[in-house]
Amino acid sequence: MPRPARFTRSEVIASALQLADEQGLAAVTMSAVAARLGVTPMALYAHVDSKEHLLDLLVEAVLCELPETDDLPDGWSQLEILARELRGTAGRHPAVFPLLLQRPAVAGGSLRLRARIRDALHACGVPVDAADRGERLVSTIALGFLASETSGRFAEVPPEQRDADFELLLELVRQGLPVLHRRSSRR
Amino acid sequence: MPRPARFTRSEVIASALQLADEQGLAAVTMSAVAARLGVTPMALYAHVDSKEHLLDLLVEAVLCELPETDDLPDGWSQLEILARELRGTAGRHPAVFPLLLQRPAVAGGSLRLRARIRDALHACGVPVDAADRGERLVSTIALGFLASETSGRFAEVPPEQRDADFELLLELVRQGLPVLHRRSSRR
DNA sequence: ACCTGAACACCGTTCAAGT
DNA sequence: ACCTGAACACCGTTCAAGT
Numbered sequence: 001m002p003r004p005a006r007f008t009r010s011e012v013i014a015s016a017l018q019l020a021d022e023q024g025l026a027a028v029t030m031s032a033v034a035a036r037l038g039v040t041p042m043a044l045y046a047h048v049d050s051k052e053h054l055l056d057l058l059v060e061a062v063l064c065e066l067p068e069t070d071d072l073p074d075g076w077s078q079l080e081i082l083a084r085e086l087r088g089t090a091g092r093h094p095a096v097f098p099l100l101l102q103r104p105a106v107a108g109g110s111l112r113l114r115a116r117i118r119d120a121l122h123a124c125g126v127p128v129d130a131a132d133r134g135e136r137l138v139s140t141i142a143l144g145f146l147a148s149e150t151s152g153r154f155a156e157v158p159p160e161q162r163d164a165d166f167e168l169l170l171e172l173v174r175q176g177l178p179v180l181h182r183r184s185s186r187r
Numbered sequence: 188m189p190r191p192a193r194f195t196r197s198e199v200i201a202s203a204l205q206l207a208d209e210q211g212l213a214a215v216t217m218s219a220v221a222a223r224l225g226v227t228p229m230a231l232y233a234h235v236d237s238k239e240h241l242l243d244l245l246v247e248a249v250l251c252e253l254p255e256t257d258d259l260p261d262g263w264s265q266l267e268i269l270a271r272e273l274r275g276t277a278g279r280h281p282a283v284f285p286l287l288l289q290r291p292a293v294a295g296g297s298l299r300l301r302a303r304i305r306d307a308l309h310a311c312g313v314p315v316d317a318a319d320r321g322e323r324l325v326s327t328i329a330l331g332f333l334a335s336e337t338s339g340r341f342a343e344v345p346p347e348q349r350d351a352d353f354e355l356l357l358e359l360v361r362q363g364l365p366v367l368h369r370r371s372s373r374r
Numbered sequence: 375a376c377c378t379g380a381a382c383a384c385c386g387t388t389c390a391a392g393t
Numbered sequence: 394a395c396c397t398g399a400a401c402a403c404c405g406t407t408c409a410a411g412t
Binding site for chain 2: 394395396397398
Binding site: 029030031041042045050051 | 403404405406407408
């Protein structure tokens with residue numbers, strides 16, 4: 001008869017995430033993850049399709065950490081909060097974050113985040129037919145900055161200056177947002 | 188007496204770049220690069236420190252492809268041209284481009300690009316003490332978009348829509364640029 | 375159904391040896 | 394100085410076998 005599994009997929013993900021946080025993405029090895037669970041590498045394949053699949057699950061796990069924000073009055077506040085939360089998450093999982101840029105955002109956590117950005121943009125007065133495009137642009141700007149920050153491109157820039165950079169980036173987006181208010185597709 | 192080398196560092200870089208362009212970054216293997224030169228993998232180490240070093244050289248090679256633009260009247264035109272050239276380069280070397288986000292831009296090609304962006308910003312009226320920060324923000328936005336485009340995050344978005352996204356991103360930056368005109372460090 | 379042990383086809387890199 | 398051959402310590406993954 002079927003024996004109960006000795007460990008779950010969630011435990012696999014948790015182990016991989018700890019490994020990534022502590023020693024970087026290169027340390028996330030099927031062997032290392034298995035060792036952390038006291039198990040053979042091949043045992044992982046009962047819970048996970050492949051290493052690529054595991055990395056996808058890692059991205060999902062990180063995105064699901066984003067707290068649900070209670071509804072704020074204006075749309076810009078929502079967008080700002082979202083950006084700061086995302087930056088906090090990036091700081092907690094710097095090794096995993098760059099992966100966000102490398103795969104299409106189609107799983108649950110990604111879709112939820114995208115929907116929240118679209119809602120916030122809509123509350124900013126962006127017309128619905130420009131919401132998708134607006135979401136892509138805003139998230140691209142955010143991910144570009146956070147990936148730069150977490151994966152070494154800003155390594156030489158002192159932290160307090162990166163904080164100021166982030167504030168100015170928010171301000172730049174706020175100033176540029178009216179672009180989305182005009183009719184978006186002119187054909 | 189010292190024999191002439193059978194191949195040069197440039198040839199190593201060229202082979203690696205071809206491999207990356209044709210079959211993706213995963214195909215850039217010391218063995219594969221060596222095979223393309225008709226040589227043993229270990230022969231590469233006479234011209235290159237390590238694979239990591241080779242990847243750095245690859246990034247440099249791609250950045251050095253950027254054509255020198257003749258000086259245009261206004262700063263914004265310079266910035267726009269630069270962005271379009273960068274996008275062209277990204278399209279030609281989609282596999283290498285994401286690496287740009289992952290390492291600090293300190294080599295020759297990167298520094299030259301950064302200087303050109305700073306000059307263009309200055310020509311846009313950005314004060315000198317905000318030029319560094321402005322360069323970081325503008326290049327972050329550009330790299331964020333181009334990395335997204337070349338490494339799969341926009342995989343589902345049809346090309347003509349990505350073109351329109353890019354135009355709107357330029358417009359958003361143009362609208363937001365005045366943020367840099369104000370005194371940048373208020374302490 | 376879940377896990378193991380052995381095996382396969384790869385990696386990047388070192389080292390001593392050849393010329 | 395440049396390149397080779399053999400070897401090392403790793404990868405991710407398969408497969409047949411155990412329970």
